[in-house]
Amino acid sequence: MPSTRLQLSDELDATWSQHNWNADYPAHVSTSRLEAVLKRASKQAVQYEYQMKDIESRLSENLSNFRAIDSLLQEAFTGLQRNSRRAERALQNQVPHITTELDESMEALTTLAETLPTIKTQVADIQVMYDSGRAKAQALVSDLTWLNTEFYERWRSIIFTSKSPISWRWKVFMRFLFAISFVLCASLCWVALSGAYRAHRHRLVWGEKLMS
Structure with missing residues (x-):
């Protein structure tokens, strides 16, 4: 674009210098040459206008894209700030509480680990006592059932079976x-x-x- 403008100006200067070499004589300018130069200049101006419109549309499109990107960046930045504040709040309030609960849980686990063998022994003793009591109860029920059986049934069971x-x-x-x-x-x-x-x-x- 600048080189074209310089070329047009050089042509106009050359035409003017050819027809105005002497200030004492009247100037006779060739209209055909001027018209050609003006047509060329108008064509260049139209091209420049088209190029300016193209550049303007591109600039508006890029500006709208920039605004959309800027809006997205603003939203992302706002979300990051909000998450950062939440993380700081959690770090200041919840982390100490969680640490305290973990310490208490560790103490409880330590206590359970110390008392677990004793509890296990007690449970084994209770299991033995329960089994013994159940066996005695079953034997007592069997004896009571045998005593409540009629004589003929008991006699037949003793002689012909092995369940008496x-x-x-x-x-x-x-x-x-x-x-x-x-x-x-x-x-x-x-x-x-x-x-x-x-x-x-x-x-x-x-x-x-x-x-x-």
């Missing part, structure tokens, strides 16, 4: 008595059946003659 809550000596004794009783009963039944068979075979009369 008595000692093995009593089981052996009761089974021995049952075996003897069974043998005696079987012998008596055999004798009775044999006598009946002989009487039937010899056609004996039942009644008084049978006894004789």
Whole structure:
């Protein structure tokens, strides 16, 4: 742009110097040359105007972008300041409170670590006592159930099963008595059946003659 302006001014000066070399004579300026120079100057002015408008639009666009970026930066800066104030407030108020709670928790954990073996021993003793009490309660319930059972059921359970809550000596004794009783009963039944068979075979009369 400056070089074009210098070129136009040089051409105008040359044209003026050619036609005004003597001040005593009237100036005769070539209008065609001046018109050409003016047309060229008007074209350059139009180009300059277009370029100025383009630059102006770019500047306005860049200015709007700059404003948007500046607004975003302002918002980000405001958010950073707000977060910084919150962090400072937390550092001043909450961190000491958290530190105090951590110290108290550490003291409580230390106390628990010291008392944990004793508590564990006590819990083991309580577990042993509980198991013993439960076993005694189960035995008592079993004894009461056995005592409330009828004689026939107890007798059958002792002889034919192994679930009766008595000692093995009593089981052996009761089974021995049952075996003897069974043998005696079987012998008596055999004798009775044999006598009946002989009487039937010899056609004996039942009644008084049978006894004789």
